[in-house]
Amino acid sequence: MDLGPHAAFIWISYTAVVAVVGGLIAWLVADGRRQLAALKALEDRGVRRRSSGDAGGV
C-alpha cells in the first residue's frame, strides 16, 4: 500500500492512537485486577460487606 510522500505522518498518527488507547486499556485492566485482588484479599481475611453473599456482583 503506497501512502505517498507523507506516509510517515499517517503511520505516526495511527501508532499514537494505538499506543494511547492501548495504554488506556492496559491501565484499566491492570487497575481492575488490582482492585479485585485487594477485594479478594480482604474477603479471605473474613472482611465482608453487609450485603454479603452477593460478592458475585463483583
Place this chain on the structure above:
Amino acid sequence: MTRFWTLVRRDLTLAVREGGAIGTALGFFLLVVALMPLGLGPDLNLLARIASGILWIALLLSALLSLGRIFESDSDDGALEVMATSSLPLELVAAAKATAHWISTGIPLALLAPMLGLLLNLDIAAYPALIATMLAGTPAVSFIGAIGAALTLKARRGGLLLALVVLPLYIPTLIFGISAVSAVTLQTGAFVSSFLILIALSLGSLVLGPLAAAAALRIQMQ
C-alpha cells in the same frame, strides 16, 4: 445592601492595613513588563505592536498572584464561617470579597498599565482605550478568579493549582481586552464591538463568579 458594602470596606481596610499585597502585585506587573523587552529585544516597532498583549498578560499574572488572598485569611481564622452563618447570603459575601479584590488590585493595576505602556512604546492615542478596557475587563478577572480561589481553598499546592484552573477561563477576557486595544493601535476598527463584549463578559462574571464561588465555599464548610 449596607452589609454588603460594610464587608467590602472591611476587606479593603484589611488589604490596606496588611499592605504589601497591593505593592507586590504592582511590582510584579512592572517586572514582567520590563522583562519582555529584555527577552524580545529592544525593537520599538515590535514592542509597540505587541504592547497591548504584553500588558494584558502581565496584568492577568499579577492579579493571579493576589487571588489566593480573597478567601484564604478569612478561612484560616474562621471569619468566613461567621459570615456564612450571618443573614447575608454567601453569594453576596463572595461578591463583596471579589469586589474588594477588584478595587484593591484590579483598579491599581489598570491605572499602572499606561505608565508601563511607555516602556513598550505604546501609541499615546491608545491610552484612553487601554485604561477603559482594563477597567472594564478587570472585574471579570476578580470575579472569575474568586471561583478559582474558592475551589482551591483547601487544596494542596494551592497557588499553582489556582493558575492552572483559572487561566484557561480568562481567555475570552484576554482576547477581547487585547482586541479592543489593538483596534485603536492597528486601526482595525473593531473597538466598540470588542469593548461591548468585554463589558458583557464582566457583567456575566458578576453573576457566575459569586454563584460558583459560594457553591464551592458551601461544599467546604459542610
Place this chain on the structure above:
Amino acid sequence: MQTLTQRLANPTRFMQLSGTLLPIVAGAASVAILYGLYLAFFVSPADYQQGETVRIMYIHVPSAWLAMMAYALVALSSFGLLVFRHPLADVSAKAAVPIGAAFTFLALFTGSLWGKPMWGTYWVWDARLTSVLVLFFLYLGLMALRSSLEDENLAAKLTAVLALVGVTLLPIIKFSVDWWNTLHQPSTGMTSTVDPSMRWPLLVMAIGFSLLFFALHMKAMRNEVLRRRVKALRLADVARRDAVAAE
C-alpha cells in the same frame, strides 16, 4: 416506575448490568473500528487536494468528537452529582476525565501531524486547534484539582463545580477564539466539506470510537466502584479491629 438512572443508582445493580454489557460494547467497538480501518485504508480514495494524508482524518475527527463528548459527559455527571446527588454520578465524572483528556491529546497530536503536510508547519493557531487546546487545559485543571484534594467527597463536589463552570464558559471561549482567529488570519482550509466517499468510513470510525469510549468509561467506572468498595471494607476492618482491641 423507576427511570433507568434511578435503577442504576444501586452500585451493585450497576456492576451486574455493566458486567454483561461491557463485553458486548467492547466487541462491537472492535468490530466497528476494524471495519472502519479497512474502509479508511483500502476503500476510501485519496483526497484530490490532500492526497493520502486525508486518512489521518479518520482518527483525528473521531478523537476530537470524543474530546467534546467526554467533557459534556463530565459536565452532565457533575450536574447529576450536585443537583440529584446520584451515587454513581461522581464515579462517572471521575472515570470520564482521564479518558477524555487522552482523546483530546490524540486530537491535538493527530491534528498537528495532519497539519504539517497541509500547512507546512506542525502547529498553526487555527481556531479549532486552539479551542481543542483550551479544552485540554480544562481537562488538566479538573485532574489537578481532584488530585490535590485528599477528602474524596470534597474533591468530587469541587471538581463538579469546576466542570460546570467550564461548560458554562466553553461556548464563550469558543466564540472568543473564533473571533480572535478571524481577526488575525483568514480561516484555514480545514473547514472544507467532506466528500461523500469519505463520509461513510468517517461515520463508521466515529461510531467505533464512541463505542470504544463507552467501553473504556464503563470499565473505568467498574474499577472505581471496586476501589470504593475496597476502601470501605478496609475502613470497616480497621474499625472492627479497634473495637476488638478495646475489649
